[in-house]
Amino acid sequence: ATDDKWVPRHPDLIRIKGFHPFNGEPPLSTLMHFGFLTPTSLHFVRNHGAVPQAGWESWTIEITGLMTKPKKFTMRDLLCFPSRRLPVTLMCSGNRSKELSKGGKSLGLKWGPGAVSTSVWGGARLCDVLQHCGVLMPKKRGVQYFVCCSGADKLAPSSSSYGTSIPLEVAMDESRDVLLAYEQNGDLLTPDHGFPVRLIVPGFTGGRSVKWLNKIEISAEQSDSYYHLHDNRMLPSQVQDLDTAISEGWMSRPEFVINEMNVNSVICTPAHSQTLTIDPSNEDAAYSITGYAYSGTGKKIGRVEVSLDGGKTWKFCSVGYPAQPTKHGMYWSWCFWETRVDVMELVESSEIVVRAWDSAMNTQPENSSWNLLGNMNNCWYRVKIHRDD
Ligand code: MTE
Numbered sequence: 001a002t003d004d005k006w007v008p009r010h011p012d013l014i015r016i017k018g019f020h021p022f023n024g025e026p027p028l029s030t031l032m033h034f035g036f037l038t039p040t041s042l043h044f045v046r047n048h049g050a051v052p053q054a055g056w057e058s059w060t061i062e063i064t065g066l067m068t069k070p071k072k073f074t075m076r077d078l079l080c081f082p083s084r085r086l087p088v089t090l091m092c093s094g095n096r097s098k099e100l101s102k103g104g105k106s107l108g109l110k111w112g113p114g115a116v117s118t119s120v121w122g123g124a125r126l127c128d129v130l131q132h133c134g135v136l137m138p139k140k141r142g143v144q145y146f147v148c149c150s151g152a153d154k155l156a157p158s159s160s161s162y163g164t165s166i167p168l169e170v171a172m173d174e175s176r177d178v179l180l181a182y183e184q185n186g187d188l189l190t191p192d193h194g195f196p197v198r199l200i201v202p203g204f205t206g207g208r209s210v211k212w213l214n215k216i217e218i219s220a221e222q223s224d225s226y227y228h229l230h231d232n233r234m235l236p237s238q239v240q241d242l243d244t245a246i247s248e249g250w251m252s253r254p255e256f257v258i259n260e261m262n263v264n265s266v267i268c269t270p271a272h273s274q275t276l277t278i279d280p281s282n283e284d285a286a287y288s289i290t291g292y293a294y295s296g297t298g299k300k301i302g303r304v305e306v307s308l309d310g311g312k313t314w315k316f317c318s319v320g321y322p323a324q325p326t327k328h329g330m331y332w333s334w335c336f337w338e339t340r341v342d343v344m345e346l347v348e349s350s351e352i353v354v355r356a357w358d359s360a361m362n363t364q365p366e367n368s369s370w371n372l373l374g375n376m377n378n379c380w381y382r383v384k385i386h387r388d389d
Helices: 075-079 095-103 126-132 169-174 226-230 240-248 341-345
Strands: 024-025 061-066 071-075 084-092 115-123 146-151 163-167 179-184 198-200 214-218 264-269 288-296 301-307 316-322 335-342 351-358 381-384
Touching: 071 075, 075 115, 075 179, 084 146, 084 179, 115 126, 126 169, 126 179, 146 169, 146 316, 163 169, 163 226, 163 341, 264 301, 288 301, 288 341, 288 351, 301 316, 335 341
Parallel strands: 061 214
Antiparallel strands: 061 071, 084 115, 115 179, 146 163, 146 214, 179 198, 264 288, 288 335, 301 351, 316 335, 351 381
16 A cells, blocks of 8 residues: 555444544453454544545655754655564553543543553664664753654644654663554554554553654754643642643643553453353352553563452462563563452452552552543452342
């Protein structure tokens, strides 16, 4: 394919309600069904505006700013750099935001636990391309430069494009595997996921992985895009409305920027609405509880535990990863976990709870932390048990 083609969206994608462009998440029932790699048509979609039209041959990425050789790259130019392919999980900062609504009204889309998907992304390493442009690194200690990226989508307010930035040291760190990706699961990108080229920042919130990428500027300042300044932040719970957040300067405080995602885990089977057929007379029967877990830091999920008594005692689960860590020891993708519980234990329980730990012993809190933008919810995930007896 040389030009973007309409690629049908998978009918199972659950459209997020509200007046906005298409945004959708796969149902939990299908998320694990296809294995570790989410089929491209089922990958969650987060679009702030209409998908821009794009052509492979005519596309350019303009790279400017603090460098000696600024340049406009075509897609053919990008293909001249060595390509790298790796499985990466993208998770939206708003994953599981629907559960936060119990704590009051938060802004932003109301996502279930499916704003997460995993693909093999392929493309050129951003560090190689920036090196080619003679990128300048800050000379003084404590000074940070930023890679400010924007996409071709035209968004409200004022027809601006979607833009955001990541620290330059992250982009240039080979171990972080930041890509200018033009492939997803072995094919060219689809229009929904950024055709012809997007940024992929493993471990960071999906919001930093700019789609339909057409501008990169290396700057001493972070991006001034409306979308960078107003989203992918986690404000303290005392900030109750957007006007206060802006007028009192909460939005612009760097300590509330979300980059690396926190540890999370979710139960996929049994589903919330599923009725379990339990035959207590068959004492040998076991039931398989499964789900996903993810840590955005590149650290391995070292432990997943399930509780059937509201967190008093925990049962250790087996954990499987799709791939070996990268050569730098990074785990950029989710893992799937499973445990088989004795049917008699389930009979006596009313709820299944899961929590995960990464290798630095970061874990999930018991309760959610309400925040205005509805981001980063990673409290223990709970499923009520329904029985047909
Ligand atoms: N890039 C552009 N140009 N426009 C967007 O609306 N959404 C961001 C990011 N990149 C966005 C974008 C957000 S918030 C997320 S979570 C990811 O894209 C989602 O990527 P996906 O739709 O491929 O899952």
